[in-house]
Structure formats: structure tokens, C-alpha cells
Amino acid sequence: MYTIKNIAKKLLGSKNIERISNYRIKRVLKKNFLNDYKLYNKHSSVLIQDTYHKIEAEITLRYHSLEKGFLHNPIRYRFAKKRVEELLDYLRFDDVNGHIKNVQIQSAILNLCVYYELHLKNNINISDFFSKEEYEQLKRNLLINEQPVKYHTSSDYFNFRLSNFEQFSKSRCSVRDFTGEKISLEIFQEVVELANQAPTVCNRQGISVNIIDNKDKIDEILLIQGGLKGYSESLSQLIVLTSDRSYFHTIGERYQLYIDGGIYLMNLLYALHYYEIVACPAHWGLPIEADIKAQKIIGLNESEKIICLIAIGKPVKNFKTTLSLRRSYNENLRVIN
Numbered sequence: 001m002y003t004i005k006n007i008a009k010k011l012l013g014s015k016n017i018e019r020i021s022n023y024r025i026k027r028v029l030k031k032n033f034l035n036d037y038k039l040y041n042k043h044s045s046v047l048i049q050d051t052y053h054k055i056e057a058e059i060t061l062r063y064h065s066l067e068k069g070f071l072h073n074p075i076r077y078r079f080a081k082k083r084v085e086e087l088l089d090y091l092r093f094d095d096v097n098g099h100i101k102n103v104q105i106q107s108a109i110l111n112l113c114v115y116y117e118l119h120l121k122n123n124i125n126i127s128d129f130f131s132k133e134e135y136e137q138l139k140r141n142l143l144i145n146e147q148p149v150k151y152h153t154s155s156d157y158f159n160f161r162l163s164n165f166e167q168f169s170k171s172r173c174s175v176r177d178f179t180g181e182k183i184s185l186e187i188f189q190e191v192v193e194l195a196n197q198a199p200t201v202c203n204r205q206g207i208s209v210n211i212i213d214n215k216d217k218i219d220e221i222l223l224i225q226g227g228l229k230g231y232s233e234s235l236s237q238l239i240v241l242t243s244d245r246s247y248f249h250t251i252g253e254r255y256q257l258y259i260d261g262g263i264y265l266m267n268l269l270y271a272l273h274y275y276e277i278v279a280c281p282a283h284w285g286l287p288i289e290a291d292i293k294a295q296k297i298i299g300l301n302e303s304e305k306i307i308c309l310i311a312i313g314k315p316v317k318n319f320k321t322t323l324s325l326r327r328s329y330n331e332n333l334r335v336i337n
Contacts, residue, residue: 029251036254052095056104059096062087063108066115067322070149071176072230077124085129087112091138100141103325109138110323111148149320157315158276172269173321175278176231178313182213183237183277191271198267200260206247207264207307210240210298220297224290225309227282232311239279239310240294241265245303261307272312282309 041047045054062083069079087108090096099105116135119126150173160171192209200206212218218238222228228235241264243257265281272279284290284306294306 025251029254032251032254052099055090055093055095056099056102059087059090059108060104062090063104063111064322064324066111067148067324070111070114070118071320071322073320075118077119077122078126081126081129084112084115084126088130088134101143102331103327106142106144107148107323107325109142110144110146112138113142114148144325146323146325148323150323152315152319152321154315154317154319157278158273161274161276168273169270172273173324174280175315175319175321176228176280176311177316177319178234178236178278178311179316180234180236181314183312183314187275187277191268191275191277194271194274195264195268198264200263201248201253201256204247204260206244206257207261208242208244208304209268210242210300212238212240212298217297221294221309222282224293225282225284225286228280228311231280234316235311235313237312239268239312240298241268241307241310242300242304243307244301245305257305258307261305265308265310268310272310277312278315280311282311284308 045057049055049058065080065083066087069076072079091105091108091112096105112130113135116126116130116138152175157171157175160167162168163171188209188211195209196205198207212221213236215236218235219232221238221240222232222235241261243261243264245257248254248256269279269281291306294300295302295304300306
């Protein structure tokens, strides 16, 4: 007995059936992407900051600029003036005052207080954008006793690379000060062999680790990315981590390349740390024009998406990293019954 499918094939032909099926898939894919756009437009902070989470994200972005500014040697006084002014404005919001104990808010307050104290100590006037009254109010709300930077030596930074996972994980952080000495291909092979243990959907393993050791190409890529200004002079090797769209085949997997890429990225950072290579991941949340430029420089296929850049190398003898406090479980652990 003929099924409806067999009858349709006989009447329309296999090729026409395939065209109809493909049209339907394209329509559903477009609908899903359009819904993604609507949700991102509605809930991200791209256009409006109207909830605490959006405001917190904007605060975090700005205080991290201060953290990175404290790493420079020598300090560039009055740095990030606009960021300071924006932070002060955000911290006046009622929603923020209701979450004053949250780690991101405390980190912002800490960085602003240290910023003010640094300029006061060195007799640098910043009263035109950061008043004494504002500082004193922030100081009253500061609940943590930390400094926005951590100090390391090249001999002690890797002390916990063979320790238990808790110590190992907490000992890794983003390092931006490199000697310029290149890592050998043999070591990279060991690093990638270890990183390849990262899980991927159905074990498809669509990730590529692209190592660039051409300084001109490195500078071109970093100019597009824009997040490592002031730290690239001694950078002689750069990893460009990519995920290939060719490995994904359902509408529901339209963002799986980022999921697999993110999982792999963390494993790669741990593998680098294990092999005593310091690293600083630099995000690639950029418009499509940046992808096209980078693809041409590196020689990537159109199907490949850059997930992240990772500046890598050997650390200088003495260096600083940002404090970058992490949330406590009570801020992001949910138990659903």
C-alpha cells in the first residue's frame, strides 16, 4: 500500500520533494533567528538598561577597565575618566543600592576607592570628575578589604599547576605581560592534545586552534579586536580559536558552535596553564565586518567562526593581574524543586 509520502514522491519527484523540504527548513530557521533577534533586542543592554542585571553588566564592563588600567607600569594618571564618571552615575541607581553587597557592585566600589586614593596619594587633582564627597560615600559602602590587582613572580605563578583541581583552577588568571619568547611547536602539540579532551556535541570536535606567530598578522588582528592596547608589544604568538559551522546540522544547533567553542576554550586555558604558558583570552564579540577582515588575514574558511583570541607566552619576572572577584554561590545558585 502506498503511503502519502510515496504518492507525493511519485507525483512530484524526489528532487521537488527535497526542494519543498529545504524551503520549509529555511523558513523555520529564519523564524528561529528572528525570534533570537527579538529576545536579544528586548533583554540585552544594547539599547536600554532598565533592569538590575543590565545595569550590573554595564557596571562590570566599566570597573574592569579600571582594573586593567591599574596594571600599567607606570600608571597613566587620570586614566579612564569617562568610565569613572559613568560608574559614579550607575552606582546612584536605586536598584544598585538594593544590591550593594553583590560582588560586582563591591568590586566597582573598591576600584573607584583605590582610584581616588591613588590620585590623592600622588597629588593628582581629579575633583573635576570625582569629588571627595563621592569618594567618602563609596568608602562607607565598601565591605571588602582587597586590592584591585594581584602581584606575581614568574617562579611562583605556576606553583599550583599540579595541585588539586580547586587550587589549580583558582591559580589561573589572565596575564598580559610577556617576555616575547616563543613557545615551541612540540609544546603546543602537547597543549592541544590535552585540550582536545573537551566534550563536544555528539563528539563532532569541530574546533580548530590556529596559532599565529607572524608579528605583522598578530598586530593586524589585535587592531581589529581592540582589547589588548598597551600589552601587545612583547606579544609574539596569538591563538585564534575557531568553530566550524559545517559540523552542525539542525535548527536547534544554530548556536552550538559557540557552546562547543566555549567549553573547548576553558579546557585550552587550563591546558596552557598546566604547561606553564600564561594566557589572556580576548573576546571576539564583534560585528560581521570584523570576521570578514580576520578571515582574510588568517586564511579561514567562510564556515569558520572566531570564538576567541588568546594572547600567550612566557611571563616576565614580576607582573600584576586583575583581582576580578568571582560571585559567591549565593548569588547564582538556584535549587528548583
